[in-house]
Amino acid sequence: QSVLTQPPSASGSPGQVVTISCSGSSSNIGSNNVNWFQQLPGTAPKLLIYSTDLRPSGVPERFSASKSGTSASLAISGLQSEDEADYYCAAWDDSLNGPVFGGGTKLTVL
């Protein structure tokens, strides 16, 4: 089982808002930045959000993220069919002295 906890699945209709949660502990999310990755089928993960709430160049503003205590969340607004993918949260873990990942959330656009 993964150190960070995500729901295994999420879904929404085009145009809707979907939120994906990520729960950790004081040694990871509670004390370090959270990053989010999008993995389209058959491809490598791609950085979607870094430093908890910042978007790399090229990532649409529809993607946003936040953190509170030992939990984080990713929000996707104006849902599009191309957003159908697996989403992973990640953070450095001070106890492990390495990065830890969530188990991933499979997003389905209905």
Add this chain to the structure above:
Amino acid sequence: QVQLVQSGAEVKKPGASVKVSCKTSGYTFTNHDIHWVRQATGQGLEWMGWMNPKSGHTGFPQNFQGRVTITRDTSITTAFMELSSLTSEDTAVYYCARGRGYYDTVDYWGQGTRVTVSS
């Protein structure tokens, strides 16, 4: 642009070792750690270890200690990951990824290398 290009797919027998390469370009190789992450089919991401390309210092989670070796050749800006004593449970796609910095995870990823362990 930053690129990490990995070596091709491998098929190995149980008990063997596999070595995967990760050729980097588009940035200063010694300024960013290299991490290795694997993903079994239909599963999540599992961190295997990291290396500081400048010093060669490495770090591994306990479940990979003694079985994973990460090295580098700075002259060709390439990192290598060798996994020994393979079992069928090591069948997965292996990724290298560039570290973002201290107490942070990764940003750019290689395309992945599929390793299949089968007798």
